[in-house]
Amino acid sequence: MSTTQVDKSAPSERARKIGGMYRTYWLVMLVAVVALSLVRIATGADDITAANTLRAAILSACPILLAGMGGLWSERAGIVNIGLEGQMLLGTWGAAYFTYNYGPWVGLLGAAAMGALGGLLHGLATITFGVDHIVSGVAINIIGLGATTFLAEAFFSDYQYGGPRQLTGLDGLPFVTVPGLSDGLKSLNDQGWFVISDLAGLLAALTTKVSVVTILIAVIVVLTAWILWHTSFGLRLRSCGENPAAAESLGVNVYRYKYVAVLVSGGLAGLGGAFLALVAASGFTTNQSNGRGYIGLAAMIFGNWNPFGTLGASLLFGYTDALRLRSPSAVHALLLVVAIGLLAYAAWRFYQGARTSAIVLGLIGAAFLVWFLTTDTVPREFTGMTPYVVTLLVLALASQRLRPPAADGQVYRKGSAG
Amino acid sequence: SSSDSDGGDKASDNTSASASASADVCKDADGDGPKIGLAYDVGGRGDQSFNDSAYAGVAKAVDELDATCLEGEAQDAEPESAREDRLRQMADAGANAVVGVGFAYSDAINAVAPDYPDVNFGVVDGFDPDDKPNDNVAYFSFAANEASFLVGVAAAEKTASKQVGFVGGVHNDLIKGFEAGFTAGVKAVDPSIKVDVAYIEESDLSGFNDPAGGKTAAAGEFDKGADVVYHASGASGSGIFDAAVEAGDGNWAIGVDSDQYLTATADQQPHILTSALKRVDVATFDFIKSVADGSPKTSYVTYDLKNDGVGYSTSGGFVDDIKADIDGYADKIKSGEIKVPTAP
Amino acid sequence: MNSLKRVGFALLAPVIAVLIAVLATSVVIAASGSDSSAGDFWSVILSKPDNRLLVNILNQTTMIYLAAVAAAIGFRMGLFNIGVEGQYLLASYTAATFAGAALLPGALNIMATLVIAMAVGAIWAGIAGILRTTRGVSEVISTIMLNSIALILVGYLLDRYGLHGGNQVRTKDLPESSQLAGWLPFERPDGPIWTLGLLAVAVGVGFWVLLNKTRFGFDLRATGLSQTAAVASGIKVDRMVLISMLLSGAVAGLIWMPAYFGSAHTYGTTFQAGLGFTGIAVALLGRNQPVGMVFGAVLFAFLSTQSNTLTFQTDISPSIVQITQGVAVLAVVIAYELVRRYRIRLEQRTVARARTAPVQEVTA
């Protein structure tokens, strides 16, 4: 049969596309590392690629990433979930309550369950009752904050190390260090060699005192990518976000997939809450997520509704957060990184023939360069703004390239097929 | 003097009170002493911090002065009118001593006090926001910089790496005072010791409520070589203690406001060198007593080393060996020989 | 009977929603194992407020209502301005700084300050508007980001240029000549009703007239109902987006002004944060209708003011009220959706009846 002939060409087309995606991903990573390394050497701000900084960046990134993954799951099924913040808060409470009573592993499950409960509420409102997704999300955020504050006061006041607004001393989860490798990489990191030391810093961060939850999150990211793009379950789930009527006409139970998606979404946000209460520090306080749910959503958009894109964006936000807290002075060096990045991107756009956008980008890049050259520090307030400003800039510059699922945010009613 | 051991004792009173928080003295008190209104800041009783400390002062008053009490608690983002209303409800219910915990009550008390000339008000950390003096209001201010100085001395004496750290919750004037005192204390012992300074937030009060941020900031300082880190960051402090635990043996954290050794977890306790004490309980009790005695305190009342309003704690016994040195500095401060700066 | 029916339908959803909210709140209280019962809670909340509380409720209502209108202007045309919070924060700070500087005398100072508050709110909202019209950036995300930026920015400016004293930072006090004493409905200690509460009345009436009586309002509603149809009818949607963002931000700028001129007189600890989010919730509760939002604002102001008494009389944390409010918002949108579906079914039945002659049987 001639099918064999077609068979050969088709996968290669597919493979080429996927390969291309990963190639750009790696290319961007490489450029970032080189730029950081250059800037480190030029400015002497060793902290910007120190293993410990990167480790802290990963820790800061994890809750954002989990929220982002939560957003990804629901939006891929067509449900916008800005209730992530509230679900994350429910997760912080669940983690605290269940860890205190049953230990940290049950705590993780409890956090996911509380988050999923918030997801269920969102699902009921948006799927069954067809309420606007943003409206429901806003309401869930109000409920999430009120409920965790109320429940904390009701339950934690009488606990040991507890109070109406906090519960500390929760049992932690284990860490993993790769023996040998970790130390070797760290000393390599200290050498200050071009690129090699920086990469060693990154690898050291990945092999030193890594929380099992961080590993779990890495697994979640990979699993998400695999489930959504390589299983029939994922195909069905995504079809609900692209064209639910078509999915239903082919026998897909759209409501069920949307519910699964929004439950997973809430559960992941809840896990993000657990990360804050159990791993990032060992204690619960009220309103602990403090906007990380929203940043997770921003990371997902920034990452173009793609798990690895979301990972990259979360790491970026986590990195600026960690650097701001650990070495505010090194933030100044980042100005140079931004300037180089923008100028490089401008050159690339120019090469592609997009003159005006290249000029705009180039001017912004030059402004950053001037800022770097004429100052010694960045006002500390501004470093705190980084994730927000970066998000706005990315959206402003790249919104045309972003591609949300076609039926994202639309209310779908059963029986609309045909 | 024995101000410190004294402090330790009182602090343990304070925890025994908060540990039995559910016992709730205000519910059962039925003496015929003064009637106290206690208006908590956000967090309320059980916050293991200055709300609890104020409660301890009231509990002591119930115990020793046959006082009765009423409690009210602030909510996040509440309107100014809610604070005023809370104070008025207390005054209307017959309280003759009303204490607002936290400077956020300054404006509300200034507005309410003139309507209740027979009631005496007190504000922790408070001040009169306008130029009309209120003759029935006492403003308690604490020389937190002096307490910070003393723990700075402790940090300087204990550091092996000649590097210590400070983590502030929010970069505002109040916390800058802690930083200034701490740095001065460290430098007084050895000017060559390096002090790393970090703040969790610049102005957003969520910096007092972010253990993860606190841990990241403190871990940064430990990673860079500090082995003692002092925090003034409210509920974020548990993150600083966690960072000390993770940094391992020989690394210390210093607590703030109350004796945090007593409320810390078993893991954290071996790392809590000392705490800078701000005796809100003393201020509260003194104020109530002054009302009961018929000579109510008014206007600015400063609590400092001299009147035991601030100090440091010794629980855990980690500073026993350097106690004499610290007390020596305390005496110099009391005598005015050392002037502790209030801003960095 | 038709108008009776319409009123019935209009009331049906809110009534269902309030019942659900009451039920959910009671269940949460019972489940929390608190010493006080749900009955205690409701008897405190539903007790008749004192005169002083009545004044507070009214004053809070005006600010919440302004916030609700600010949000509703966007919502009515399908724009989710989540950024009311940041807009009024920045506007309040700027206005207080300007008014405190006393560059103008008395009433002029008040006027100019109001204009500045509106302008700053409008500009901050306008950023999101411009990002949306020129770059296609969703206003939901951009306004959330702008909220955080505004918070940091105000902190920075206040720290840098504010008056430091007694552990606080604040703007310069409003000169006495520009303060507005308000009206005393009861005794002096019960407090005044703020003069600029009138802003809420003016804005509410203005919003109603704008929506229902003007061409612009028609365009706004049409854009909200169907952007595609709006474009085809000659409405320039981008322009509408920008204008309504600016309007929404301008109203947001006014939110805190009644309190500022009425009692706070400075931007510091007396600033009341969070009204922006409350406004969004109230707008949703009131279906973005000028009159509906009045009820929503009163309900929210009533609940939060009454909840202050909870700590004196029960063991229940006042934060329970947030659950009541959140559930009410969610329940009301669900209830409206259900009632809407039911109404459409009814209408279609009427239409079908009015349509053609009965089906006649045809045999092959």
Next chain:
Amino acid sequence: MPAAPPAPGASSTEAVIEAPEVRLIGIGKRFPGVIANHDVEVTIRPATVHALIGENGAGKSTLMKILYGVQKPDDGTIEVGGTERSFRTPTDAIGVGIGMVFQHFMLADNLTALENAVLGAEKLHGIGDKARAEFESISERYGFGLRPDVLVEKLGVADRQRLEILKVLFRGAKVLILDEPTAVLVPQEVDALFANLRDLRAHGHSILFISHKLDEVLAIADDITVMRRGTTVGSAVPGEVTKQELAEMMVGSELPSPETSESTVTDVVQLSLSGVTLTDDAGRDLLSDISFDIHRGEILGIAGVEGNGQAELVETVMGMRRLTSGRILLGEEDVTDWDTRRLRESGVGYIPEDRHRHGLLLDSPLWENRILGHQTRPPSVKGPWINRSGARKDTRRIVDEYDVRTPGIDTVARALSGGNQQKLIIGREMSGDPVLLIASHPTRGVDVGAQAAIWSHIKRARHDGLAVLLISADLDELIGLSDRIEVILRGRMVGTFDPAGVTPKDLGAAMTGGGEA
């Protein structure tokens, strides 16, 4: 022989030979206020093409959705292969070998062709290489020429249609339901589709085929069932009935046709396009160098396969898109840079292609819909104010004059049927003495009665000197109404035809590029 039943002998002998593939017995379905189906009887023989015809709203789609398990019948039974079945979901129907291609495409643009085909049928061949092989073998077997890994958004209409059929075959369906598959195809594509269908029939598939185009039905069907007002009113065999007879069975009367009377074309140019070019963001031409004039009293018809620039042309003329180069004159005036509102104010009426998206505020009452598009002109407004009573009064006029069937003007537009919504739009666009009418598919999805009324309104306005730009996929409508027909292909005008002498076939050839040679 009106309403002729099939020769009783023929069907009974066939019934002896082979059991029916599908039998629908006494099916009934009620919606609130509408009886969509009642007492429906259809029998489909194996390996045949069975046509189902009937006017708009006759209940065809509803019946098919019932057979496919999308909707549940209130009465009646379904037999497949002699066994009684009841379907709760499409999955049940798919399980017994029934597949359906809906009236509107059911494809996810952002997924690949293979993913669309595999969706919901992953159990059969997985989602990997086996599925790809199956996809390719079906595509090969029926000559569809589809590649599995292209994104659906890159496919043209005909390819999408084939993908829809492939989807059904992928599930191993024995019975294919095709709901108006030819509505968006040109005659040549229809021929290709019919060749596919005959192929399928030869492979033993049964096909249920719905169409309004009686020529097509007569060309492909083995059996015909006619529906009217929710029930089956008869059946016929192609060789034995004429088009006219079928039409009478469908509507119970003579089929109207859009014959124009004598020409009313004047020599005053009302609309003039010269060199109009429109490029998209990526720099591709959507419209290239389009020039034409429309005179007062003239109807210019535009023929073309959907997606060849008609929508863009209309939106450019309406000022909803900015042209890249060229000039547009309205009367004497250069309106190239005018926005939609200004154009509308100067007398351009617009009947949009998609009335739900572009023509109406579905949740607003009729009188507010009257204002839409006329926000700056009386009687809807006075200065910056809405003139409520004026708008209401004029809405009542439209409801009367255009026979809009509604209980009142406070009814929301959504509650009206499609035809009545369309009549309201036409009444609105004809108000205020327009000089130019842009009518996109004015009778799409409208039943014959309303269709005739709409035609006569357009003809009357033309008689009164209106210039009309008419876009339609219905070639009979174009030929019947237009004074001149231009054919558009890939954004270019590729030929002008005189409706008097042109056949749908000729137009079809030009529309697909076959006429260029």
